Amino acid sequence: MKPLIVLLLSFSISIFVIKIIKKEYDFALSARIAMSIMLVFTAIGHFAFTKGMSMMVPKIIPFKESFVYITGIFEILLAIGLLIPKLKEISGWTLIIFLLLMLPANIYAAINNVNYQKGTFDGNGILYLWFRIPLQILFIIWTYISAIRI
Numbered sequence: 001m002k003p004l005i006v007l008l009l010s011f012s013i014s015i016f017v018i019k020i021i022k023k024e025y026d027f028a029l030s031a032r033i034a035m036s037i038m039l040v041f042t043a044i045g046h047f048a049f050t051k052g053m054s055m056m057v058p059k060i061i062p063f064k065e066s067f068v069y070i071t072g073i074f075e076i077l078l079a080i081g082l083l084i085p086k087l088k089e090i091s092g093w094t095l096i097i098f099l100l101l102m103l104p105a106n107i108y109a110a111i112n113n114v115n116y117q118k119g120t121f122d123g124n125g126i127l128y129l130w131f132r133i134p135l136q137i138l139f140i141i142w143t144y145i146s147a148i149r150i
Contacts, residue, residue, distance in 0.1 A: 007038040045072075052114065052115065
C-alpha cells in the first residue's frame with residue numbers, strides 16, 4: 001500500500017511542479033518521476049528490512065541477503081534510467097521484466113505469511129495477493145505507458 005501512496009502522491013506533485021516550470025503538463029514525465037521516486041522508496045526497504053526481505057526469497061535461491069541488496073541497487077539504477085531520455089525505453093522494458101520476475105517472491109511471501117518489515121512469519125498471508133497482483137499489473141502498465149509507448 002505504501003508504494004502506491006508514494007507513486008500517486010509523487011505523480012500529483014510532479015504534475016504541478018512541471019506545469020509551473022514548463023508552463024504545460026507533461027504526464028509521461030510526471031509518471032516516470034513518480035515511478036522513479038517509488039522505486040527509490042522501495043529500494044530503501046531492501047537496505048532497511050534486509051532480513052525480512054531475505055525471507056521473501058524462495059529457498060532455492062542462494063545468498064539471499066546479497067540478492068536483496070543487489071535488487072535494491074538495481075531498483076535505484078532503474079529509477080535513474082527512467083529519468084534519462086535516451087535510457088527511458090530500455091529502462092522501462094527492464095523494469096517490466098524485473099517486476100514480472102519479482103512477482104513470484106511476492107507470491108512466496110504471501111503464501112508463507114512473511115512480514116518483511118518485522119522479519120517474522122505473521123504477515124497478511126494469501127489475501128495480500130488480491131492487492132499485490134493488481135498493484136504489480138498497475139506498475140507494469142504505468143511503466144509501459146510512461147516510458148515505452150510515449
